Amino acid sequence: MTSFSTVEQAAELPIREVARRTGFSRATLRYYESIGLVAPVARDDSSGHRRYDERAVQMLEALACLRTTGMGVEAMRAYLHNMERGHVAAADQRRLFEEHHARVMREIEQLHTRARYLDGKVRLWAAREAGDADGQAGAIEDLGVLTEALR
Incomplete structure (x- = not known):
């Protein structure tokens, strides 16, 4: 996990920075949002550009690791669903x-x-x-x- 300065922790990151951190292309990040794998991302009020909060970035970093193993979108979707369920989903x-x-x-x-x-x-x-x-x-x-x- 990457450490951040206090300023970076409070700031939301633009798509280019999230792409750099995760290894996903910008198109992949937008696609994951469009299919609902990633929750809708906040937009900058003035520019309309995506701004990712730290929680979203950490989740995308986890997905990037799974994708690197060759895991498909549906399996990643199941992983995220199970994560939301917590310890009761450990067997799943x-x-x-x-x-x-x-x-x-x-x-x-x-x-x-x-x-x-x-x-x-x-x-x-x-x-x-x-x-x-x-x-x-x-x-x-x-x-x-x-x-x-x-x-």
Whole structure:
């Protein structure tokens, strides 16, 4: 969590500063507000520009962390709803994160399979380049297995 000076704590932040702090683009911040993921943001009376209070910024920083894990909007919405419910929603929060963790682990396994396939292609072409018939045959065999795993 970022620390603020007394002046910054009292001030509301413009969208450009919130984008910098969260890593979200300005368009994403506006989109999250438009779909109700983020509560309507106060506007400056004179300019109409969005002004985010510290509570909103902290919530957006938490959402940015979740988004970085690949969590989708609906899961983030469930997370926020559970946060509002407090400790009684602990089991629901745990399940939400267990499900997301399992999804991420499946994605990691898919990435490992893709990496093994690419390694097989490297070995195949290196064997062809070197005129190594045995190396080429072994790479083709491995690629056959991996091709099935990629489907």
